[in-house]
Structure formats: structure tokens, C-alpha cells
Amino acid sequence: LIKPMDRLSFYYPSRMIKQVGMIGEGNFCQVQKVEQVGPENEERVAAMKACHISNELKGTKAGRDACIEILHEARILAGFINYTYITMFYGICFDEPIPKLIMELCPYGSVESYVTNKDVKITTAEKVLMAHDIACGMKHLEECFCVHRDLAARNCLISAKGIVKVADFGLSRQARELESEKLRFNEFKAPVRWMAPECLTRHPNFSNKSDVWSYGMTLYEIFSEGRRPYEEENDMKKVARKIRSFQHPPIPPAIVEACVIPAEITALMKNCWSKETIGRPPFAFIALRLKHVGKAFATI
């Protein structure tokens, strides 16, 4: 199945796809595990993402927008085919009212669920490797002038080969689109805790550098066993106020004292949270830095 390079077309008729189980649900979308109906071969499974439109939303603008978002995500993903650190686009299914995105199945779930799982003991070397993979995916986006706008541990998925891949491009935009559209976030969907200060203003300024800020939050999640940034605060307005005044979440002292978190990582996190965007390192630098840190830990 579903090896795009072997196919002439990326369009999947629905008769080729058999749903075999539910993986999860987001705000507007649900993701299912699917199989191709056809001769047995190894690569039969995939993930299928579609918007779940409730009866009230059917035929409304919100319903149409949700469908457009899936197509938009497909368009972005299709530009990153065969890149190791980004979930692979397989195709799209159009022959029903709701379009569906078919992509690589990441059977080990999200980094968020992995790092919060109390039953697994994750080594520092493994955490550095996860952070490295995400930086490599984001480096590719940076090179392609694409801004993710929703980078967080929940949106990084673990592939069948154990590689961490950047996923969920529903809110992503090309840099030039950001300039012309002056997009505003729908407040309901805004991932405030991960957002950079310059994005929480009346005229938000999303860029690869605001993704770097969110990457710092993702590092924080990985190295603090899945704590959400500013976890102690539930009022989103207060969280936004903290971010606008450049307060980043404190690195839990217990974690620092136990040396669970290497000093290089703490320093990197703080660099990602630099007040001025120019002070935040590019993803190309972060990926390289983590490659070296990873080597040091792998040999311990």
C-alpha cells in the first residue's frame, strides 16, 4: 500500500481503505487506523485523519472550514514527502463529502503520552534523541519557510522505527501567507501555553522564531516528564500575561538537582525563550548542538 513513490496518484478511492480502529480525537478531527483492502504486504496500515462534523456544524461555515483545514494540512504535508522527521503523506480520499488525509501511522503515539507514561523509564540519552529528531523536522520546515504554529510534545509522534516526527500541520502556514493574510488565531484553538510573546499581541507575528519558542516549551515537556508549561495556572488570560512579560516556566529544582536534565539542555531552553527573536537559535543550530550532546550521553 500506500508507498506514494510507487503510485501514480495520491488519490485514494474509499473502497481501497478499510477502517480498523480509532486512534484518537482532537478538537475538530479524528484519526483512525486504516488498512488497504488488497493483497497482503507489509505496509498495509496507515492513519486516516478526517474532521468530525457534528450535526449542528453540517452545512455551516465552521463545518466547511474544518474540511478546508484538512485539505490545507494535506497540501503542507505533501510538500514534505519522504522526509525522515516529518510524518509521511500518503494521499487523500475525496469521494465522500468529508475529505480524508491518509498518512503514515505512528504506532507509538505522541511524545507527550510517552513522556507522561509512568510505566516507562526514559533515559536522558533517549530524551536528547527525541529532542534532536524534532529539531531536525523543524529545521526542514525552517528551510522551506514554513511556520508550524502548533509545536508541542502532543504534536510530535513516534514512528514504527522509533523516530520522532513532527506532525499536525493544521495551523501551519508558509511564511509568505502569514505576511499577506495577517492570520489571527481562533481563540478556542490557540495553544497559548506554547506560544511566543510576539504571537499573543493584537498583531501576532508568527515566524520560525516563534516556533523556536514553542520548541523550548516542547523541550521543557520532554525533560520534566510531561509537565505542561505554566501548569499551576489555569486562567489562560493570566498565562498569556505571564508570557507577554517574558516569564518562562521555572525548571523544576528537583529535576535540576537530580541532574536529570543536562546543563546544555537548560541553557538551550533558555535560549529558545529569548526575549528578542534574534537571540533564539535557528533549528539548524539546535539540531547540530543536540547531535553533539546526544553523542556525549550515548557514551556514558
Ligand code: ADP
Ligand atoms: P487535531 O488536529 O484535531 O488536534 P490530532 O492531529 O491531534 O487532531 O490527532 C488526534 C489524535 O490522533 C492524537 O492523539 C494524535 O496523537 C493521534 N494521531 C494523529 N496523527 C497520527 C498518526 N499519523 N499516527 C498515529 N496517531 C496519530
